[in-house]
Amino acid sequence: MLRVDSLEPRLIEALQPIRGFAFATTLYHFFETGLFDCLRDSELALGELAERHGMDPARLEALLSFLQNEGILKQHEGRYGLTARGLGLEDFRGWYTMLVGGYGQTFLQMGERLQRGSPPATRDAARVGVGSCAISYFDAIPLTRSLMARIPGNPNRLLDLGCGNALYLAEFCTALPQVEAWGVEPDPEGYQAAVRVVRSRGLESRIRLTCSTALDFFRVVDTTYRPDFIVLGFVLHELLGQGGEAAVLELLRGATERFQGVHLIVIEVDQQMNNPRVMRHGLAMAYYNAYYLLHPFTQQRLETRAFWDDLFARAGLEVLARQDVDPSVDSTGLEVGYLLRKKS
Ligand SMILES: C[S@@+](CC[C@H](N)C(=O)[O-])C[C@H]1O[C@@H](n2cnc3c(N)ncnc32)[C@H](O)[C@@H]1O
Structure with missing residues (x-):
């Protein structure tokens, strides 16, 4: 007893x-x-x-x-x-917006959504986008700026596919007055949040917004806009989960064929959930363990660096640079940025 x-x-x-x-x-x-x-x-x-x-x-x-x-x-x-x-705690509210506001419902649905054949769990996509953008302020935005600095010439025209609430774009355009941008976001609430952010910062003349998926943007939107670089920040694993490798290949090939000489900046999280050496890290357990958990439940597919290297090569792209996040923010080495271009 x-x-x-x-x-x-x-x-x-x-x-x-x-x-x-x-x-x-x-x-x-x-x-x-x-x-x-x-x-x-x-x-x-x-x-x-x-x-x-x-x-x-x-x-x-x-x-x-x-x-x-x-x-x-x-x-x-x-x-x-x-x-x-x-x-x-103020600096960290984005993590709460994304993981609790965005994915709280997902965690509560996990039990039933483990069943074979069950549909994906739901999430609050707008809050995922808003939270992710707030987190990006510390990791992905500096990483993007650093990769952007490696693009030859004077890259000024940016296309952000899956822009969330456009905080990313607004930060860019505020910091770099010569930049003009187009943001594409499929989630209607995320798109509305983006419209509000752009308006509240007085950036309407420099940031255009469209509510569309990345693929539909290329299939449907007819534009003379010629971006110097395209940003895909934590978006390819969404597309991979939704449409498999074929969808990602269509997007990467379509974008680089339509816009000759365009550079791509891709940011992804390396799938290392089963690597005990990596998962011992404090930030891996505080954040990435939960982050990895929710992806297969919400039709997203995280992959390893080796997977992306292979897929980029099959899309006819060359990797010009591969860079980690500033280790004073995140020293896990799990978040990686790529600068890509069509192989000549
Ligand atoms: C994790 S958030 C990233 C937001 C922002 N790019 C950032 O770096 O913080 C993923 C975004 O991709 C969007 N998304 C999902 N499926 C998409 C698709 N097929 N095409 C374009 N964007 C998509 C989501 O709505 C969400 O805003």
Whole structure:
């Protein structure tokens, strides 16, 4: 028979994943509802906070108390404010948008979607795109800029296929005033978010947007726009899951045949889920383990570097450069950027 005094320490340890689940979900809502931004700017009493956001005071108090117990909020003379730890989370909200807002429903559906023949699990595609763009600010955008710098001449015209909420494009155009861009996003909500981002930054004259899949863009949209380079940031594995190698080959060949001399910048995550040496890394367990898990459930297919090297060669492309993310951001070596061009 189990002795109660020996159960409790094991129970506490066994419940840590549930604590993490409630904590991650609460933080996601804390960001998404605007409460985080509000408390970053000023310390407020429960009543004021509830009033400003039109929230139920009893429910809001439970959320605030939970976050206070987790060390995210502090309370002084009845006013709530962020702790240093809470403030420090701001940079990382994109991970919460993508993994909780975008894929929270996916994780909850996993059991039934393990069944052979069951359809893919759902996800909130707009939040996946928005979160991914926010994460890209730290990893993929600097990587893209670094690869772009290797393109000869003066590459100014960019086509971003699968642009999410266009944050990526907006950052580019803000940092590089000579750049003009076209963003293509198939998810209607993601596309609407992109329209809002472009408008709010006053970039309508430099960024055009189309709601379309990458393949339909080439099949249907008739344009005289001639991009110097095309960015595919975490999009080829979506296409690979949707239409297999044939779809990716059609896109890569179609793009490089239609636009002579165009360069491609592709960013992908190396599939190393079964490599114990890689998966020992702190960031591999904090992020990539969950990231790898959700892909086969949502009709996405991550692949290895060797796979992409082979597919690019079959598409008639040469790899001009292959680069990892800045190791001070991510030293797993799992995120890789390629600069490609049609083999001459
Ligand atoms: C992981 S997000 C990446 C967003 C952005 N490119 C970035 O680097 O952060 C993948 C994006 O690809 C889009 N996508 C999915 N299938 C696509 C397709 N067939 N053609 C173009 N984009 C697609 C999704 O809607 C989503 O916005």
